[in-house]
Amino acid sequence: MRERDGAHILMEVLKSEGVEVVFGIPGGVVLPILDAFYDPGMPRFLLTRHEQGAGHAADGYARATGKVGVCLATSGPGATNLVTALATANFDSIPIVAITGQVKTFLIGNDAFQEADITGITRPITKHSYLVKDVTKLGECLRAAFHIARTGRPGPVLVDIPADVASAKTDVEIPDSVDLPGYKPVIKGNRRQIKRAAEAINAAERPLLYVGGGVIISGASELLRQLAFKTHIPVTTTLMALGSFPEDHPLALKMLGMHGTAYANYAVQESDLLIAVGARFDDRITGDVKRFAPHAKVIHIDIDPSSISKNIRVDIPVVGDASDILEGLLELCEPREHEEWLAKIAAWKAKHPLAYKPDGLKPQYVIEQICEISQGKAVICTEVGQNQMWSAQWYTHRYPRHFISSGGLGTMGYGFPAAIGAQVGRPDALVVDIAGDGSIQMNIQELATAVYNKLPVKICILNNGHLGMVRQWQELFYKRRYSGSTLNGNPDFVRLAEAYGARGARITKAEDVRPALAKAFADPSVWVLDFVVEPEENVFPMVPAGEAIDRMIGGMA
Amino acid sequence: MRHIISTIVENKPGVLAHIAGLFAGRGFNIDSLAVGETEDPARSRMTVVVRGDDSVLEQVRKQLGKIIDVIKVTDFSDVEFVERDLALVKVAVKPERRREIFELCEVFRGKVVDIGAKQITIEISGPEKKVEAFIELLKPYGIREVVRTGRIAIARGD
């Protein structure tokens, strides 16, 4: 084997792992690595304007494509700027490999210039991390990093490479596979448990599929569909699972939980069998756990044993990959009609649909139109707040990997850089970031990245002049004392877009929404559409925190 | 309830920090901790004694299992096991009363490991209760220093 330096070992691993692009920002200690990127035939290095942007872009790329996203940052401040992105990916089980530079090995621990103990800082928010102090181990660690990021319950893995390791040479070969004695994720579900689950499903009168992001990660959407169609079991999804089941199908109950549909929440409360697939009973879903699904037996299918019986008692746990287990269930479950149960649900749907008053320019209307004009085929990224919840509610989600949102961590500033990553991974797709006027300002600098790299993301700002979700809670629970939630001093987003070389438009009337969207969606530029919406519109229905999920307020016709 | 959690881990930097972090992040105080190589030098055993709510500790046990460098986790609450503490106790004792200490050592199978003009150091090992009882009996003489290891435990053999 010929000698090469650490930086080129990194390139070899990136290429053999099929990495096309690395998002990042350089700095002193990663110069050997940046230099290697300059050679012909290397993966593309895509320069962002902030490391947080690079991390979220890698995350958005991963969510849109199902591949591992890769980002790179220099030591110290570069690495610490990745922290929020890593925590975001970790919470939502997104495969990322983050490469950070580190000061030279002999300086580690000496408070050297731009030194940060980034493996220490990120330990609780990564799936795993490596500090590689020996170039002969670099290939092996990088190989393991990709393996760990991608398999089992996916997640971010950080590899910290000191400058002298990146430039040190070795002829050690890179292993093709890895041996990790402590890491053996369970993929195949226990056959006896699958059989027990199938028996419970066959015996149930009011079963309900409660589906989480695990189904999308596992690529099990098609199997889910087949199981639901065969057994006529209605399906409700979490935020992370939007698109795993077509919402235009009568069996779809859309999202459940705090801002879920009334009919999904009622169905949970009345069901006699809750079949959780790749979901983890988050408190935004369960509300008061003691009053959650009081009549239901619970089947919990999850790849992560630590998710089982964490928040809720589970009657039939099945640990493994959703695809494997759903396949087993599909075989063992009998065709059913569930006429009575479905009729009851249909009545709830008719009586309590999602609703808003269509006066003025309403954010819900904007999202409905985004859905219509894109024919529901856009890759939708969101920021966090009301914009996120309205996107979940008012867009008809039909396809997996078409809804990209920070669920677990709820990271404002996630959506736009994630949209950039999604556009890189899906160059032909229409990628839309549905944003709030607050969130968009948290990574607005990435407009330069999008424009320069010709990544024609469409940013639709639902500009309500507030940190809207905070304002909503203050309206409902703090006597309308809008402390710190008014966005005075917002910029002119249209001129801001133009300053970056993007195109912009301001929309103030409902009748202008469709033409503006149609024009922007058909145009190859980056667009910022500033929808000046009703400032005090609320997201309803809403389950107040800690309430039972059928105790919703507002928004019901 | 008190749990003795025993883990086999890869003998690598960062593993102890990771495990300690899991407990700390959940507000558990570690009562005792012992780390040492196993029969395979690439692996270490960490024995952790913690007190806490059973269901929370069950979650901690599962989270420990998720750490990539953790190979095996056993909660000794579920199995028959033998446990040992080791302590070194330095006692102030005048030469004329040394005999009494030697007698105590005999009963408890303690070992005198150092004798000075005014002080004497004893090594004692055994289950926690025995070690504590022994230290208690030495108190009237004037204990100068106690150094205790973390608890180690091993499942009973077949």
Ligand SMILES: Cc1ncc(C[n+]2csc(CCOP(=O)(O)OP(=O)(O)O)c2C)c(N)n1
């Ligand atoms: C980084 C970060 N900081 C703070 C919050 C708390 N927070 C949640 S929603 C929200 C308001 C978001 O405002 P905007 O982006 O305008 O969205 P809107 O709710 O108005 O649609 C805030 C501050 C958060 N989720 N993330």
Ligand SMILES: [Mg+2]
């Ligand atoms: Mg806002």
